[in-house]
Amino acid sequence: MTTPAMKLTMAWALCFCAFSYAQQATQQQPSQAPADKNPELPAGPGKSTLVRVCSSCHSPDNVIANGQDRAGWEATITKMAGFGASGTDEEYTEILEYLVKNFPAGSSTPVNVNKATSAQLVSGLGFTSAEADATVKYREKNGDFKTIDDLKKVPDLDAKKLDAKKAKLAF
């Protein structure tokens, strides 16, 4: 036989169970930033730290253009710290591991020469700033480049250098 008092106790017990279960579930959630932030960056440990520490001056997408080896990434992070990036040693280590894993030497994403800013032409294609500025100026005056041959018409751009970067050019 169940008395009203027993019913009440059972209800409380159920309630308490549900509460502690919910609490446990929240505690088990990983403390990562929302996964859909910067979808162009591969998911993985260190991504949220990169987005947090490396977004204040430029887009964190900056890291996509040029893969580098560990020493290269170490040098980049040291350089960014010099510019004023504020991360802890632990955060820098996380970022370094993320970059070494996802953007190793030799990896590269093509640079759209019709959309890239002058700075992106420098960082993504290794143009000098004079070459990059000339490219943007030419584009503004003559419209989009359609092929590498259009790009070769930019005064100051070296055709040989462009051929060497062919795989990285997108139109």
Ligand code: HEC
């Ligand atoms: C305090 C501002 C600031 C922060 C924060 C910052 N950067 Fe930069 N970053 C710059 C500047 C300025 C440049 C352009 C450097 C140049 O032209 O020589 C740059 C350029 C870059 C480049 C292009 C290649 C190069 O070496 O110039 C990469 C890659 C890069 N940053 C990665 C990062 C990463 C990774 C982080 C986070 C650890 C970060 N940045 C945080 C200021 C910053």
